[in-house]
Amino acid sequence: MSDHALLRVEGLTVGFNTEQGPVRVTEDVSFELKAGHTLGLVGESGCGKSVTAQTIMRLLPSPPSRIDAGRILFEGKDLATASQREMQKIRGDRIGMVFQEPMTSLNPTLRIGEQIAEPLMLHRGMTRAKADEEVVKVLKQVGIGNAERRLLQYPHELSGGLRQRVMIAIAIICKPQLLIADEPTTALDVTIQAQIMELLKALQKELGLAVLLITHDLGMVAEMCETIAVMYAGRIVETGRTADVFARPHHPYTHGLLNSSPRRAKKGERLPSIPGLVPPPGARGTGCSFAARCPNVLERCRAEAPPLIPQGNDAAACWNPMP
Amino acid sequence: MTALLEARGLSKFFPARDGKGLVRAVNDVSLSLAPGETLGIVGESGCGKSTLARMLMRLIEPSEGKVLLEGEDLLSLAKGAMRQRRRDIQIVFQDPYASLDPRMSIAQIIAEPLDIHGIGTKAERAAKVKDLIDLVGLDPSAASRYPHEFSGGQRQRIGIARAIALEPKLVVLDEPVSALDVSIQSQILNLLDDLKSRLRLSYIFISHDLSVVQHVSDRVAVMYLGRIVEEGPAEAVLGAPRHPYTQALMSAIPEIDPTRRKSHQLLPGDPPNPENIPSGCPFHPRCPIAQDICRTEPPAFRTAGASRARCHFAGET
Ligand SMILES: Nc1ncnc2c1ncn2[C@@H]1O[C@H](COP(=O)(O)OP(=O)(O)OP(=O)(O)O)[C@@H](O)[C@H]1O
Ligand SMILES: Nc1ncnc2c1ncn2[C@@H]1O[C@H](COP(=O)(O)OP(=O)(O)OP(=O)(O)O)[C@@H](O)[C@H]1O
Ligand code: SF4
Ligand code: SF4
Ligand SMILES: [Mg+2]
Numbered sequence: 001m002s003d004h005a006l007l008r009v010e011g012l013t014v015g016f017n018t019e020q021g022p023v024r025v026t027e028d029v030s031f032e033l034k035a036g037h038t039l040g041l042v043g044e045s046g047c048g049k050s051v052t053a054q055t056i057m058r059l060l061p062s063p064p065s066r067i068d069a070g071r072i073l074f075e076g077k078d079l080a081t082a083s084q085r086e087m088q089k090i091r092g093d094r095i096g097m098v099f100q101e102p103m104t105s106l107n108p109t110l111r112i113g114e115q116i117a118e119p120l121m122l123h124r125g126m127t128r129a130k131a132d133e134e135v136v137k138v139l140k141q142v143g144i145g146n147a148e149r150r151l152l153q154y155p156h157e158l159s160g161g162l163r164q165r166v167m168i169a170i171a172i173i174c175k176p177q178l179l180i181a182d183e184p185t186t187a188l189d190v191t192i193q194a195q196i197m198e199l200l201k202a203l204q205k206e207l208g209l210a211v212l213l214i215t216h217d218l219g220m221v222a223e224m225c226e227t228i229a230v231m232y233a234g235r236i237v238e239t240g241r242t243a244d245v246f247a248r249p250h251h252p253y254t255h256g257l258l259n260s261s262p263r264r265a266k267k268g269e270r271l272p273s274i275p276g277l278v279p280p281p282g283a284r285g286t287g288c289s290f291a292a293r294c295p296n297v298l299e300r301c302r303a304e305a306p307p308l309i310p311q312g313n314d315a316a317a318c319w320n321p322m323p
Numbered sequence: 324m325t326a327l328l329e330a331r332g333l334s335k336f337f338p339a340r341d342g343k344g345l346v347r348a349v350n351d352v353s354l355s356l357a358p359g360e361t362l363g364i365v366g367e368s369g370c371g372k373s374t375l376a377r378m379l380m381r382l383i384e385p386s387e388g389k390v391l392l393e394g395e396d397l398l399s400l401a402k403g404a405m406r407q408r409r410r411d412i413q414i415v416f417q418d419p420y421a422s423l424d425p426r427m428s429i430a431q432i433i434a435e436p437l438d439i440h441g442i443g444t445k446a447e448r449a450a451k452v453k454d455l456i457d458l459v460g461l462d463p464s465a466a467s468r469y470p471h472e473f474s475g476g477q478r479q480r481i482g483i484a485r486a487i488a489l490e491p492k493l494v495v496l497d498e499p500v501s502a503l504d505v506s507i508q509s510q511i512l513n514l515l516d517d518l519k520s521r522l523r524l525s526y527i528f529i530s531h532d533l534s535v536v537q538h539v540s541d542r543v544a545v546m547y548l549g550r551i552v553e554e555g556p557a558e559a560v561l562g563a564p565r566h567p568y569t570q571a572l573m574s575a576i577p578e579i580d581p582t583r584r585k586s587h588q589l590l591p592g593d594p595p596n597p598e599n600i601p602s603g604c605p606f607h608p609r610c611p612i613a614q615d616i617c618r619t620e621p622p623a624f625r626t627a628g629a630s631r632a633r634c635h636f637a638g639e640t
């Protein structure tokens with residue numbers, strides 16, 4: 001089964017050299033994504049979602065970042081050990097990327113048309129004229145009307161929603177196998193969020209894209225992703241089919257997270273909340289890093305970090321899971 | 324009963340960047356808040372929520388309209404009298420990183436409003452700060468530390484402690500939990516709820532997150548392009564919205580519960596810019612049910628029960 005995985009991340013452990021010495025930010029992260037499928041990676045700020053995504057793409061400068069352990073198998077090749085030249089061939093061609101803040105990833109001095117055409121010229125050796133034909137097509141695909149006029153505009157002339165559509169156009173123009181979308185709608189308004197979400201769903205079907213969606217919006221995962229991986233303090237603490245995990249979370253953190261959403265609470269009632277704070281990297285201690293906030297904590301939890309253990313239909317890293 | 328706070332025909336026009344036109348950031352807004360109530364204000368970025376909040380506190384002067392606090396016209400007050408009155412209305416800002424002075428200790432930050440208003444003796448103020456730190460759920464050791472040592476959620480607690488230091492009647496919360504993670508959000512929402520009943524506060528709660536607003540509000544006002552387009556009891560406005568814009572907002576929320584999942588009604592286009600407000604009903608370029616009349620005639624409020632919606636066809640869909 002795993003042989004059909006398009007992307008398989010195994011035991012990925014990433015650290016940074018900092019002024020205070022080395023810190024681990026992700027620990028033993030493993031998941032897989034099959035061709036044409038969608039995986040939602042969720043978790044709170046600082047848990048290591050972006051570091052994981054950027055490590056897959058090998059976008060983090062090293063130093064200060066280091067891959068301390070693990071493999072990133074994409075179409076059978078280990079990206080963890082690939083050279084930057086090899087990565088340049090893969091990025092934007094086999095794997096497309098969309099980030100939270102389109103303004104920081106678009107080049108402010110280049111017209112939209114040039115930026116969308118660039119991957120085709122780079123990876124397919126197309127002329128600009130040939131590439132432009134494709135650009136007009138892809139703009140239509142991402143729902144940008146008035147293509148001829150838009151091509152000549154600069155990023156600052158576009159709204160946030162349009163800029164995100166441009167980012168998506170750049171990400172898919174070479175027809176990648178995998179799209180990594182890191183908080184693609186977080187910076188956008190609700191009605192624009194819904195537009196972009198529907199666009200991603202449609203493209204995923206149309207192009208048979210595999211999507212790794214990073215978000216902290218559980219609703220978005222529920223609607224877009226077949227499988228989910230929940231991260232806490234640098235580790236995957238629960239993973240499985242989204243429907244199963246949401247119907248019956250086994251990890252106390254997933255359970256708390258789902259319950260604390262005001263969507264589920266009755267009006268006027270106190271929200272069930274998780275006490276305390278997420279420990280920062282370097283202060284996660286030995287044992288389970290959720291122990292200080294966990295209602296189910298056992299003695300063992302403080303001594304020994306739990307591995308992912310199958311629980312019902314999914315898997316949770318917990319010594320004393322929810323029933 | 325007199326309203327605690329009332330806004331009548333409030334507008335704020337800024338000069339546009341090009342120096343020619345006007346930015347109609349807030350346009351003819353009237354609303355009223357009863358003592359003990361929470362009024363939620365929702366709407367997309369740039370619709371005028373923060374500008375409205377600042378006018379209600381007279382942090383900026385309205386271009387038109389009135390603000391009445393317990394029947395008293397705030398705009399007619401001279402500087403000194405206004406400063407006194409400001410004790411009754413405090414604000415908590417969205418960004419817990421930018422809103423606290425990095426050079427001041429937490430005790431100094433929380434004590435500042437007490438110092439400014441010359442409340443109590445030095446010892447009494449110090450005791451009050453200690454109580455406030457405790458009340459918002461921070462560790463006593465926080466007093467001597469500085470903002471950069473705290474997480475976003477903790478900084479928001481500090482901002483809240485400062486806002487309630489003068490025992491105000493009304494606290495304006497401008498996106499108080501938007502920058503926080505879900506598990507921390509719920510802690511802060513619970514804290515706000517506790518403080519409200521303990522100190523008998525009233526809230527104006529600004530947010531673009533409809534599930535949060537739905538949870539905390541008694542009444543809700545929905546803004547679009549500087550205007551209130553729908554307003555009324557929270558259950559009515561968010562539970563059975565009558566304005567097509569509110570309907571679209573509710574429908575855009577991704578749903579966790581598969582049994583409640585619905586298809587999203589997508590609005591075309593972007594929220595337009597307040598420098599260039601469409602004719603007739605300002606929502607018509609994006610409205611799924613717009614008719615000819617909508618392009619020319621600005622709709623007035625239509626009321627149904629305790630709620631009102633500014634749409635020619637409100638309640639007919
Ligand atoms: N260059 C760096 N040097 C040291 N630590 C870093 C560096 N980049 C990231 N980190 C740390 O790694 C941890 C994980 O960061 P990451 O950006 O992956 O979080 P995230 O899950 O994407 O959070 P968010 O939801 O806020 O985007 C954080 O604690 C962050 O401070
Ligand atoms: N001092 C100013 N000068 C000119 N225009 C302004 C000024 N302050 C606000 N505006 C404009 O007024 C409009 C309303 O802004 P406001 O900050 O009130 O919106 P908001 O609803 O709070 O948005 P957000 O959700 O992004 O906080 C925006 O178009 C903004 O650009
Ligand atoms: S391992 Fe222990 S502390 Fe960690 S989540 Fe499970 S029960 Fe809680
Ligand atoms: S007045 Fe017309 S355009 Fe405006 S919301 Fe109602 S139906 Fe839509
Ligand atoms: Mg991130």
Ligand SMILES: [Mg+2]
Nearest residue numbers: 372373374497
């Ligand atoms: Mg604002």
